[in-house]
Amino acid sequence: MNTLTDTFERPIPGEGPVNDFPAYTSTHKRAPKRAPLAIAHTLTEATGPVFGEDWTGPAADDLTRHGTGEAIGQRIIVAGRVLEGDGRPVRNTLLELWQANAAGRYVHEKDQHDAPLDPNFIGAGHAITDNEGNFRFLTILPGAYPWRNSYNAWRPAHLHFSVFGRSVCSRLVTQMYFPGDPLLALDPIFNSIAVREARERLISRYDPELSQAEYALGYRFDIVLRGRNATPMGL
């Protein structure tokens, strides 16, 4: 048997969620009971898909216009960089964004929350990062919404992000939250991350420089993916 080594850095325990987290009731029948088997990285884990416009279509980074009119709600600009743990930008990687509308309702057939849909808002977009790893979306501040995890539970307002990075190891699906939201302290999904600093990294920062006068509020959110180890041990 050969010696396989880690090509990509590993997360620090406690800085990510554990799947076995009973306060989030959907985990009860879905979280595996056995610990995942640690394997060293092979080419399979150290590589990943590359997306171009031929595949994803042109950027869809303005979510405020769909159909004939403008979406209802507070306009927000969400911008940031996709980086690796060593600070290098992740260029040309696909970011997908999806969210509820201003009333806290998703355009999804199973979302039964009794709140209005907005004919001018879908809540889905995507972008490819530029050479410095930058992305920028114009969208609507999502509303909080009720869920049945426990009685009278409400999810804090959030945007969902999906990002690929360079490899299977760097793949990330996460949620971005907003500063000052009182629902964060009560939310089991947010609190599934044991280390407070790691949780709080999911909260975007209000950035007056990013705000556009008389038009939209700016929130900054950087996404940091697992990068290559500085000194790979030579596969």
Added chain:
Amino acid sequence: MPALTASQTVGPFFKFALDHPAWADVTAGGAEGERITIAGRVLDGDGVGVPDAMLELWQADAAGRYERGSGFRGFGRASTDEDGRFAFYTVRPGAVTEPGGAVQAPHVALTIFARGLLHHLITRVYFADRAEDNERDPVLRSIADPAARETLIAVRENGAAGTPALFRFDVILQGERETAFFDV
């Protein structure tokens, strides 16, 4: 140094944004090799189909290469239906020679996202009709429990004449026959 961004669940409401049925056809950009279908169900701890899971596939091309030019993308995405069923249409990957010389048996990597999974799961699909390759595969050999190893082997089923070979692979999230997942 910036610190890593943590994972959060994909949640229940993602299909309107992430589900592109065409992405389940991994051969869409062009592909050489034997056409195959990898299909199965995602099942929860009660053996019930998971209707809101998303799976992503990543694989080498028929020659065992990940680094390549245009053509075969090697990536697919599929969502489960009401019964937890999914299917990928692809080509059989080749054996992968690592830079150090070790040879991995033909396999695909599968990543699973769902409501109730705070972090996605990663597993691998190997092919039952490549038993000799599987015997030598470094990742399969590293799994001590033969029952866990067996969960990674897709079984060939008889499809209709003239259709691609069908390999069945169920993802069992929890329980006695729980799929082996990897910490990568």
